[in-house]
Amino acid sequence: MLKSKTFVKKTRKGNVVKVHREHYMRDDVWCGAEHCVKCGGDEKPLQATPSAESQSQKFKFFHYILPDTNVVLHQIDLLEHANITNIIILQTVLDEVKNQNTAIYTRLRAIITNHEKHAYVFTNEHHRDVFVERLPKESSNDRNDRAIRVSTEWYNKHLPQNKGVRVVMLTNDRDNKRLAELDNIPCATIEQYVNGLPNSAEMVDLLALASDSISSSTPAGDKLDYPDYLAKGTVQAGIKSGALVQGTFNRSRENYLEGYVSAKAHPEPILLKGRLACNRAIFGDIVAVKLLPENEWEHPSKTLAVNEGDEEDQPDTDAVGGEAKNAPVLPSASLVPPPPCGKVVGIVKRNWRAYCGVLAPSKGSGVFHLFRPQDRSIPNIRIKTRQAESLQGKRIIVNIDGWERTSMYPNGHFVRVIGDLGDRVAEGEVILIEHDVSYAKFSGxxxxxxxxxxxxxxxxxxxxxxxxxxxxxxxxxxxxxxxxxxxxxxxxxxxxxxxxxxxxxxxxxxxxxxxxxxxxxxxxxxxxxxxxxxxxxxxxxxxxxxxxxxxxxxxxxxxxxxxxxxxxxxxxxxxxxxxxxxxxxxxxxxxxxxxxxxxxxxxxxxxxxxxxxxxxILKARRFEAGALxxxxxxxxxxxxxxxxxxxxxxxxxxxxxxxxxxxxxxxxxxxxxxxxxxxxxxxxxxxxRRHPAPNKERFDSLVSWAKTVNVELDVSSSKKLAESLDKAVLPDRPYFNTLIRILTTRCMMQAQYFxxxxxxxxxxxxxxxxxxxxxxxxxxxxxxxxxxxxxxxxxxxxxxxxxxxxxxxxxxxxxxxxxxxxxxxxxxxGRASVELYTHLFFKNRVVVEDGYIIRVKDNALIVIVPKYGFESVVYFDSQQTDYAEDKQALTLTTEDGKPYKFHMFDRLKVQIHVDSSNEQHQKLVMQLVEPHIPGLSVVPTDAMAVDEPNANTSNKRASPAAGPSEKKLKK
Structure with missing residues (x-):
């Protein structure tokens, strides 16, 4: 049977065209049920008698499940569970999921091709008995919901002869469920269905949390009044007109209360100061930003602030920008003008993923608990679980479901346990998951x-x-x-x-x-x-x-x-x-x-x-041409x-x-x-593969740092830079040339395929x-x-x-x-793996080594240890420090009244050992040995990889500083 479909479509250029397509209809599409009397054949994906473990007690008959689109999009973790089997996926649902979320579509395809899941794709859009035309004034979403109900009803008329197996529609859409019940179609919300399963206590934690369920349970102390997002239409119109800037959100690695948005349409990253300016954006999200007036632009904080996971104990921020309340007053003078500042006014696309971490120790007997991600650029996540006690001391995976504007934390749900905290195999798997590395065995x-x-x-x-x-x-x-x-x-x-x-x-x-x-x-x-x-x-x-x-x-x-x-x-x-x-x-x-x-x-x-x-000879010619x-x-x-x-x-x-x-x-x-x-x-x-020339502005800080030791860097071209690096030698500092080359690497852009x-x-x-x-x-x-x-x-x-x-x-x-x-x-x-083994090496050791100051902050020194290829931070009480930005120097005055001066590139002796008090984020502690400062206390901090990106990025998923020498790297 042949139908003709006519619809309008918007082209990439924005033109609206009318499209005519032939739509073929068939009456021989199999239902997928094993031993189906009407369809015939023994080899079908859906079992004739589903296992008891997969049968919800809400229904007193054997059944298959047929989820609607929203259930697939929001509850994919649950659908992947081994006890959820015999799933009918309609072509309508498959097409909708493909259009809305390619990542979930890929996971849904994996469910369909997994023979143990007994999943079957029913091509309802080409079945003569169940195909439905879109009615006048009917929305596309309402038409698809109706198509799902019609297919479920057809199955329940088609299957009674097949040993009494029926089909249950799963939906969390109230109108869709109400209309199904009016037609006597077996249906349930996903939560109702799971609560009826024999192992519901285990599986209920996989449920994605609805917004209303989390809002009502948020403690008063965890509430925050974030600004509302603009409507999607307003956001798109603003981006098109240039009133808003679209870009990718990155959390600052130096101060977790700040973020940056990198946009193709904007020459330099836009600084977001404070939680409210970041407005619930999470690393990797595509956001819409409204620029603040130029007279409100500020410099990034010169205070180093690392998210330790206890956000409720951290100082709060002003409404839009500014330093943390009670933060020290910083010098207003600056060598460069402040970067453009803005605030997030809308989310174009969420880039959420599975997050590894640990469950925070419970502060009460309720079912809501805080999850602390391994990735410190990600905020704590509130989840609902009844397994809190058994999850203590475990590495677990959590997904984010949403972030209400009145909550300090996003809400999410538990996915699975990786292993014991500190176990080498589990920690290795965390590295792979956190960096989205596909490590599953190759398929058949x-x-x-x-x-x-x-x-x-x-x-x-x-x-x-x-x-x-x-x-x-x-x-x-x-x-x-x-x-x-x-x-x-x-x-x-x-x-x-x-x-x-x-x-x-x-x-x-x-x-x-x-x-x-x-x-x-x-x-x-x-x-x-x-x-x-x-x-x-x-x-x-x-x-x-x-x-x-x-x-x-x-x-x-x-x-x-x-x-x-x-x-x-x-x-x-x-x-x-x-x-x-x-x-x-x-x-x-x-x-x-x-x-x-x-x-x-x-x-x-x-x-x-x-x-x-x-x-x-080839190498000499490359360097003569300007290679670095x-x-x-x-x-x-x-x-x-x-x-x-x-x-x-x-x-x-x-x-x-x-x-x-x-x-x-x-x-x-x-x-x-x-x-x-x-x-x-x-x-x-x-x-x-190209390696773009870096903007000269990226070298500003490095050039000014070099001037403090009377070294001139010419960054006008790669050849001039290479020549000036060759001349950057200090006879009394043999490691200086290597140090300046390491810092130059960080000014580079990322090499890319194109x-x-x-x-x-x-x-x-x-x-x-x-x-x-x-x-x-x-x-x-x-x-x-x-x-x-x-x-x-x-x-x-x-x-x-x-x-x-x-x-x-x-x-x-x-x-x-x-x-x-x-x-x-x-x-x-790879760098995270090196960092893990560096921590293991220092676990039972205390060593003293040479270190060099490569950054000076108003309350800290960032020190690199060449022998071990990592850097760490030495914090000071900011009440005792005097920071001189123009000289890249920090003067520390202790209780004895004696000033101690630290300059960029100074050599220190540091004692290194591991602080294991925080099991999730064990710290490499640096303590000054030379110069010896009586009574100095050092705050433990995480070691950072030498090749970490500059302040415009924040996370190991961000673009690293390019290694311009495309070396042949093998292990």
Missing amino acids: DVLACLPATPWVLTDEEVARRKDLRYLDVCSIDPPGCTDIDDALHARLLPNGNYEVGVHIADVTHFVQPRTAMDKEAASRGTTVYLTDNRIDMLPELLGSNLCSLRSNVDRLAFSCLWEMTPECEMVDVMFTKSVIRSKASLTYDEAQARVDDKTQQDDLTKSIRQLNKFAK SLASPEVRFKMDMEDERCDPLEVNVKELKETNSLVEEFMLLANCTVAQRIHEQFPESSML SSGTLPEEDYKHYGLAAPIYTHFTSPIRRYADVIVHRLLGSSIGWDHADPTLLGKSDVETLCDNLNYRHRNAQFA
Whole structure:
């Protein structure tokens, strides 16, 4: 049966057009019930007799459940519970959820494909008996609710012969429930249904809290009168007219009572001072901001204030802005004008997620309790649970349901227990959840894409490729590396030039477009390296075996071959799919030993020496062009492998050798060469990587800090900056140059993937590398961006036809957005893992080490400890301090009346140990040893990673300071 549907649709340009579509109707759509007499067939998702554990006692008959759209959107955690089975998902509901929330849609699809859930999608929109037309003056929402009721009623007429099983509609919409009851359709609210389940005590905590239930229970002391949000229509009109600014909310990492909004339409972040100015925005939310008059703009607070979780004990703030009440009076003079200030007047899109943390100790016997998130940029969350006693000392997950304007806290609901607080496995899982890292085992659909084992390289495949197995190819990696992406070689040609080759694992041979494995790799985006673990982008059979360029086995590769003169001038380049056989898998130390040992004169060692010679020339040319050499200390842990807990025995900053630079230079050369090639072939849809030049304003503080020690930094260009960094040497301070490079790193913008057709060519440049065009080609085992680049490069040489789904610039841009997000989170997850193991290292130790002052606040010194690669804070009583901003100095006057002066870049001796009094946020405590100050008390504070972002971001999900040197990072 064929129907014609006509409707109006607004285009992207705002035009309204009339659309005519043919709508096919069928009468043979199966109901999904096992052994259904009318539909026939035995293999159906819905069980003939649902298990008793999934049956609510509110209904005295076996039944399936049919949730409406709002139940799916707001109660997805409950629907994922193992005891909620036999679920009918209507096409109407599935389409609505897809349009409203892609994250929940993905989770709903996972429920549908999980065979143990016995879920079935009923295509009611194409079933002749249940399809409903939209009535005149009927809203789209009312029409969809009616379609849900009609389908439920149809099921209950269709199924009685199927052993008496019926269908219950779940809805929290009062009108929808009332109309269903008038038609004698079995229905219940989600809370009524759950309360009738045999294990309701466990499952009721999964219920998302309704606004009215939380408001009535909020203690008087936890109430706050936030401003109302503007209506959605007013917000959209304001953004369109420019009266409001749309941007992403970030909490300040230096003062939790302040926030920033970064907006594309605004040149610099907008400062929000005080709780009411932030107006219930949570990190990552897309918000609408109204700018305050310029005469109300203020500087960020110079008081360091970290959220310790006890917000009710913290000083309150003024209505819109200003410092915390009772805060010390700060100097009004400033070296720079204040940033623009504003207030949140509306929420465009919430970016809530699952939050890890602990339940605060209960202050009463009620069912409402405060949850303290691990992420300090997130406020405490009020949840309803009857399991408070058993949840003490546990890491748990909570979701936010809403935030009433009269409550200091958002309301949410308990999801699940991760494990015991302090347990290493549980803490590792917290890191993955907090950084949105997908760590589930690969699904059966993904594993089904793997080649049969044992895999054999066929003669037909060899015949298609260039056979390079005769070359002296080797790989150079860190110790223990199993996912070997790349190998290299150099050999003398008869004409006196050299052939230099970079050979990259041919992952695209095994990962075909649009397969389940390809989709999973695109979703994960990157391999995540933790201190004690690795979360792979691809299954181990590929990453550590068939794609890994291990020695003495035949492997498929994508090779980039240059002909170079002895002076390292490029004569020609060729790209080819190849077969290689690596002669050795070397560590950096082993390769360096070959370079240094002049007695070794074998062909492989000669190849490495020639590569090293060329690498030095390439590096010198990069720096001459303006590439930056910055500092970002990475630490390495030596583990106690005889102890099953694998405790860290030592922690030191990693030492880099010449061979590290050897590999880096040729990876950079390959990436630049490939970028040029794919851009020539696909100028509108190449996946490239850019590093924007930072605004000069980002350097203002650093430049003024350097002047305090008579060092001049020229930031007019990357070349001038590189030259001035080379000159930034203080003979009496040997660590100063490294310190200034670390601080320069923090002024950088974040490097990003982008689609070439979305930006003018002058914006392609990679600032840190001084490269006019750049991409990622050399690590396809661990980065999905490289997989896309391999496909584009393969198409450019005629190996494969271009995949049309990857060549639209909007498609590439969407993919780039996810890859940028995944790449940032992987970086921060790795740093969080290092931080966890640093705490474990110091747990039973007290050490004294050198530290250097890298920030001076009016009540604190921020100190970096180079040996361990972290920084922490030394607080002072602000009544005893005198802060001089122009000199970046702090004078402390103690009870003995003697002044102690601290300046930017001063060296101190600090004693370091762990304070475990706060189990969730254990602290690395720094105590001054030199200079010795009698009677000085130090407030414990969290250690902060060296590469944390600047004050415009606040959280490990925010954009990190870019490491402009795109090094080859392996674990």
